[in-house]
Amino acid sequence: MKVIVKKDLCQGHAMCQYKSPELFELNEHGYNEMDPFEVPAGKEEAARRGAAACPEGAIVIVED
Numbered sequence: 001m002k003v004i005v006k007k008d009l010c011q012g013h014a015m016c017q018y019k020s021p022e023l024f025e026l027n028e029h030g031y032n033e034m035d036p037f038e039v040p041a042g043k044e045e046a047a048r049r050g051a052a053a054c055p056e057g058a059i060v061i062v063e064d
């Protein structure tokens with residue numbers, strides 16, 4: 001499973017980090033500018049939770 005953040009859509013709502021702080025980090029301005037990353041084994045639900053929480057739909061989950 002992979003996570004892709006559409007950085008241009010992020011408005012800094014921070015719900016991704018609130019729901020899944022183990023996976024999502026924000027920059028010093030509160031925006032998610034993470035590069036695409038592979039979800040570690042066992043963190044799939046956390047990834048889905050964080051993605052679903054984003055009101056801008058800025059986080060895309062790519063299932064294997």
Ligand code: F3S
Nearest residue numbers: 010011014015016054
């Ligand atoms: Fe940005 Fe969505 Fe997170 S707007 S900070 S990716 S909840």
